[in-house]
Amino acid sequence: MMLKQYLNNTKILTLSFLRNKETIFFVLLLPLIFMLIFGSLYSGDDQSQPDRLLIYYSDQATIEQDKLEEVINENQSLSFQYISSLEAGEELLRNYEAEALLIVGDNSLEFAFNPARIQDNPALEQQAYSIAREINLREKNLNEYLETVIIDTESSTTAPAAGSTQFLSLFPGLIALGLASSGLFVIVEVFIYYKEKGVLKRMAAAPINKNAFVLALITSRMPASILSMFLILIASRIVFGVSFAINWLLFIPYIFIGTVIMMGFGALITLFFKKADSAFQAASILLTIMIFFSGIYFPIEFLPSYFQSLSRFLPLTHLARALQQIMGVSQLKLFNLALETGGLLIVSIILIIIVAKKSSWTAK
Amino acid sequence: MGAIKSIFLQHLRQHLRDKYSIFWNLIFPLILMTILVLIFGGQIEENVTFRISIVSPEIEEGMADNSYPVIINTVFDSIEDSDESRWFKFYRKKKNQSRSNFLQEERKKLESGERELVLVVPEVEWGEKVQLEIYRQPERQLSLIAADVITSIINELNREINIAEGNISRDELINVSSREIAIMESESRSNFSFAEFLVPGIILFSFLISGLEIFVEKISSMRARGILKRYFATPLRAVEYFSGILGFIILLSSTQVVLIYGWAKIFFDINLAIFRPEFIFYMLFSLIVSIALGFFLLSIVKNKESVGVVTQAVIYPMAFLGGMFFEVSNLSGVISLAAKINPMYYLVNGMRDALGIYPSPTSLILNLFVPAIWMFGSIIISSYKFSWNPGGES
Numbered sequence: 001m002m003l004k005q006y007l008n009n010t011k012i013l014t015l016s017f018l019r020n021k022e023t024i025f026f027v028l029l030l031p032l033i034f035m036l037i038f039g040s041l042y043s044g045d046d047q048s049q050p051d052r053l054l055i056y057y058s059d060q061a062t063i064e065q066d067k068l069e070e071v072i073n074e075n076q077s078l079s080f081q082y083i084s085s086l087e088a089g090e091e092l093l094r095n096y097e098a099e100a101l102l103i104v105g106d107n108s109l110e111f112a113f114n115p116a117r118i119q120d121n122p123a124l125e126q127q128a129y130s131i132a133r134e135i136n137l138r139e140k141n142l143n144e145y146l147e148t149v150i151i152d153t154e155s156s157t158t159a160p161a162a163g164s165t166q167f168l169s170l171f172p173g174l175i176a177l178g179l180a181s182s183g184l185f186v187i188v189e190v191f192i193y194y195k196e197k198g199v200l201k202r203m204a205a206a207p208i209n210k211n212a213f214v215l216a217l218i219t220s221r222m223p224a225s226i227l228s229m230f231l232i233l234i235a236s237r238i239v240f241g242v243s244f245a246i247n248w249l250l251f252i253p254y255i256f257i258g259t260v261i262m263m264g265f266g267a268l269i270t271l272f273f274k275k276a277d278s279a280f281q282a283a284s285i286l287l288t289i290m291i292f293f294s295g296i297y298f299p300i301e302f303l304p305s306y307f308q309s310l311s312r313f314l315p316l317t318h319l320a321r322a323l324q325q326i327m328g329v330s331q332l333k334l335f336n337l338a339l340e341t342g343g344l345l346i347v348s349i350i351l352i353i354i355v356a357k358k359s360s361w362t363a364k
Numbered sequence: 365m366g367a368i369k370s371i372f373l374q375h376l377r378q379h380l381r382d383k384y385s386i387f388w389n390l391i392f393p394l395i396l397m398t399i400l401v402l403i404f405g406g407q408i409e410e411n412v413t414f415r416i417s418i419v420s421p422e423i424e425e426g427m428a429d430n431s432y433p434v435i436i437n438t439v440f441d442s443i444e445d446s447d448e449s450r451w452f453k454f455y456r457k458k459k460n461q462s463r464s465n466f467l468q469e470e471r472k473k474l475e476s477g478e479r480e481l482v483l484v485v486p487e488v489e490w491g492e493k494v495q496l497e498i499y500r501q502p503e504r505q506l507s508l509i510a511a512d513v514i515t516s517i518i519n520e521l522n523r524e525i526n527i528a529e530g531n532i533s534r535d536e537l538i539n540v541s542s543r544e545i546a547i548m549e550s551e552s553r554s555n556f557s558f559a560e561f562l563v564p565g566i567i568l569f570s571f572l573i574s575g576l577e578i579f580v581e582k583i584s585s586m587r588a589r590g591i592l593k594r595y596f597a598t599p600l601r602a603v604e605y606f607s608g609i610l611g612f613i614i615l616l617s618s619t620q621v622v623l624i625y626g627w628a629k630i631f632f633d634i635n636l637a638i639f640r641p642e643f644i645f646y647m648l649f650s651l652i653v654s655i656a657l658g659f660f661l662l663s664i665v666k667n668k669e670s671v672g673v674v675t676q677a678v679i680y681p682m683a684f685l686g687g688m689f690f691e692v693s694n695l696s697g698v699i700s701l702a703a704k705i706n707p708m709y710y711l712v713n714g715m716r717d718a719l720g721i722y723p724s725p726t727s728l729i730l731n732l733f734v735p736a737i738w739m740f741g742s743i744i745i746s747s748y749k750f751s752w753n754p755g756g757e758s
Contacts, residue, residue: 025673033677037684040699041692063538090545095725096693101545108539115544115556116691116722118404125542126512132540133519140532145525146432146518147495150511152502153475166505281384288392298403299505307402330503331475 002212009208009216014223026181027224031174032235038297039240042167052098053080054089060106063139068104071134078127100124102131109135153331166299169330171236171244172323173296176258178228180290180316182221183262184283187352188269190217191359193276204361214356218260225259245328250337254326257345258319264348265315267355290316318344367600371608375582376615389573389616394627397559397566400689401632405558414510415478417455417470419463420485432494436485439521451513455479474501480510547722559632561722563624564643564715565688568650568708570620572682574613575654576675580661582609588668593753602752610655617651642718649732650711653739657707660742663749682708693725707735 017023053072057065072080081098083089089101093114101112111128113121136142194200203213236242266283273279293300293310294317300308311317318340325332379385418440420433440454457466473479484497498514501507526532547556586592595605621638628634637643661678665671685692685699686708695703703709714731717724724731 021669021673025676029673029677030680033680036699037681040695040697041684041690093545094547094723096691107536108541110540111542112545113542115547116561118558118690120694122509122512128542129516129519129540132538136523136538136540139538140536142522142526143493143529143531144522145493145529146522147493148515148518149495149497150515151497151499153471153499169503278384281387285384285387289395292396292399298399301504301506303399303402324503333475 002209005209005212006216006219009213010219013216013220017220017224023224027178027228028231030181031178031228031232034177034297035171035174035232035235036239038170039167039236042170052100053078054083054092054098054101055080056083056086056089056101056103058086058103058105061104062107063104063109063135067138068135071131071138074134100128102128168242168244169320169324170296171232171242172327172329173294173320175229175232175255175327176294176316176319176323177291177296178232179225179255179258179319180262180287182225182228183259184266184269184287185280186217186221186263187266187355188273188276188279188283191267191270191355192273192279195359195361196276200359200361210356210361214352218263218352221259221263222256225255229255247326247328247332250326251323254322254341257341258323260352261315261319261341261344261348264344264351267348267351270355271351271358287316290314293317294320296320315344367604368608368611371600371605372611372615375609375612379612379616385578389570389578390620390623393566393570393573393620393624396569396689397562397624397628398631400562401559404690405562405632413453414451414480414506414513415453415455416510416514417466417473417479417482418485419457419467419470419482421463421487432488433485435521435525439517443517471499474499474507477501477504480504480507481514483514548720557632557634557721559628560634560636560719561716562689563628563634563636564719564721565712566624567621567647568686568712568715569683569688570624571617571647571650571654572679572708574617574620575651575656575658576661576679576682578616579609579613579655579658580671580675583658583662584668584671587662587752590753596752613655614651617647621647636719636721638719640718643715646711646715646718649735650715653707653711653735656739656742656746659746659750663746663751666751682706685709686712688712705734707738710734 055068069080072078080102083092083101086101086103089098089103090112092098093101093112096114096117099114099117099120103110103112109132111125111132113124115121117124137144190200233244265286269279269283269286273282291297293303293307294314295311296316300311300317303311321330322337322341324330325337379389418437420437440452443449443452444454455470457463467482467484470479470482474482480500482497482499484499486494486496488494496518498511500511523537527534527537544556583592586595592605596602625634625636625638628636657678658675661671661674665674681702683689685695685703686706687703688708692703692709710726710731710733713722713724713726714728716722717728717731
């Protein structure tokens with residue numbers, strides 16, 4: 001009997017959830033829109049398009065053109081063109097028609113950059129210095145006494161697609177955003193909005209098992225979470241050619257767990273607000289704050305330490321980080337992941353139970 | 365006039381009563397600006413410290429001064445004693461600790477995020493080639509930067525050793541330098557400020573929200589509830605209603621400009637002449653274009669629920685692909701096309717140019733022409749399709 005009630009309620013709540021246009025937009029379309037926007041912005045770092053280097057040979061230039069071209073050609077992420085005047089080069093840089101300008105002078109190399117290229121300049125500067133170092137070695141026959149070997153810490157990432165960490169981290173972050181949009185508002189909707197509208201009062205008059213209803217409510221958000229996750233994965237493959245080394249055994253359960261964790265956060269909001277409108281607004285504000293401080297779109301490492309501390313208290317930060325590990329973007333630390341996820345899940349379930357028990361279905 | 369004033373005051377009171385509207389329209393742009401300046405504007409450089417472990421062989425008394433471990437340690441010691449020390453915190457092994465133990469511990473700390481980098485210096489004789497191992501964590505931006513910084517220091521060391529070994533004189537080395545180009549010719553604007561670059565974008569973002577969200581939401585909500593239909597059954601004319609709501613939007617937008625400018629002036633020390641006639645023209649033009657786009661949306665999407673969704677779906681791509689927050693020239697394909705036909709791209713270029721922050725990469729004609737096409741196109745379509753009472757809803 002309880003199972004039948006659970007299944008019926010799940011079906012009704014799922015359909016009603018998926019019929020809501022705003023829901024579809026925030027859970028399914030908004031993460032896709034952001035994927036296209038930020039994916040396109042960050043994919044500039046993935047070296048799919050070579051950066052354009054302008055070369056200006058001054059009258060005093062002493063470095064051989066052949067040697068310079070040889071070094072630049074070895075760097076496949078760069079294409080170059082010669083320019084006839086310094087002013088023309090700076091103008092092209094200013095108009096975003098090139099990424100860097102190299103001025104070859106009397107035994108000197110000067111690199112010029114556009115300061116407005118906030119995202120690209122650090123990588124460009126490193127490329128510039130590696131070119132200069134290589135030319136110094138070849139032109140002057142220097143000995144490389146100290147050689148450096150970069151060793152990356154063991155990572156489970158086997159994603160074949162090239163890309164910066166920020167670019168690859170975007171996709172797990174967007175899946176986390178989909179889970180957050182799917183789970184955050186549900187408790188508010190049911191235990192405040194439904195109550196305000198008298199829906200719960202009418203349901204209390206019916207022979208319905210409250211536990212079956214709450215379980216059905218939790219389950220009803222899962223199809224949207226799964227759909228959102230698949231849309232991001234498919235679109236990232238088609239649009240950006242990115243595929244991930246996903247640990248499916250962890251991934252599928254985590255989609256459910258992540259949604260429940262966000263429901264728990266929604267339950268916490270419900271404890272502080274009595275009116276549906278206030279609770280929805282507070283949830284929206286918190287979601288927006290979480291989006292900016294959880295490192296989905298922008299790296300949080302450059303924020304002041306107090307903002308970094310704040311991000312540790314946001315569930316979306318943990319969801320995004322866990323999905324990055326599960327999708328092979330960062331190193332999988334199973335013990336930490338289990339501890340963190342388990343802790344958040346227990347707290348969330350307790351919060352949902354508190355709200356479900358505390359809410360009177362009959363009082364309006 | 366009295367009717368216009370009543371409608372204006374009604375919307376103003378409604379807005380002031382709603383603390384969430386105040387948050388989204390007045391406070392959120394300030395938060396967004398602060399976050400972006402903190403992340404991209406180099407305002408927090410002083411907060412960054414690279415925690416680096418140096419795993420080198422034991423330096424014993426009597427060890428030759430020109431042994432690699434001694435040279436490398438001397439370099440890092442001198443960094444610690446210099447002004448650059450605020451950027452770095454170096455960790456070295458304790459006296460009674462074994463090298464392999466220390467390396468193991470520090471690698472664990474690197475993985476757990478307690479270190480940005482581990483540098484391993486092997487024990488080799490002077491004159492032999494040395495391979496220095498740099499352990500980094502690729503998923504952390506700070507670790508990647510730390511690796512670049514240490515590589516640069518090692519390259520510099522290489523040059524110094526070559527000089528010390530008599531392979532080359534300092535004068536013979538190729539002199540390498542880098543600089544940022546001057547964005548504006550004027551001396552007062554020679555230094556680029558990301559906060560100044562961002563202010564016109566944030567102002568434009570607020571206007572876009574005013575035109576596409578507040579304006580559209582207010583009209584669609586009253587239209588759906590049949591309030592407009594009842595209003596127009598009274599002597600109130602549509603033009604008076606529109607003028608009242610427009611007055612409210614202008615007041616709200618002016619408040620937004622003052623707040624954004626004041627916030628940026630106080631916290632980010634910007635220096636912008638926002639009362640320049642060209643900039644005021646661009647602000648008015650932007651607001652008119654945003655409201656025209658709002659009318660366009662109200663014309664093609666009649667249902668209140670759908671209007672909310674469509675405006676959100678339009679605002680985010682327009683804002684982020686319009687170059688309001690960072691430049692978008694490295695986009696390609698369809699997304700690049702979406703940026704190039706976006707009126708906001710031309711408006712923000714024009715605004716930055718008018719303020720003398722950044723010369724517009726697009727011509728003045730395009731900066732006026734493309735938004736004007738959107739504006740007139742929206743007005744023409746709206747004049748045919750817009751209804752204060754679509755579908756006879758009541």
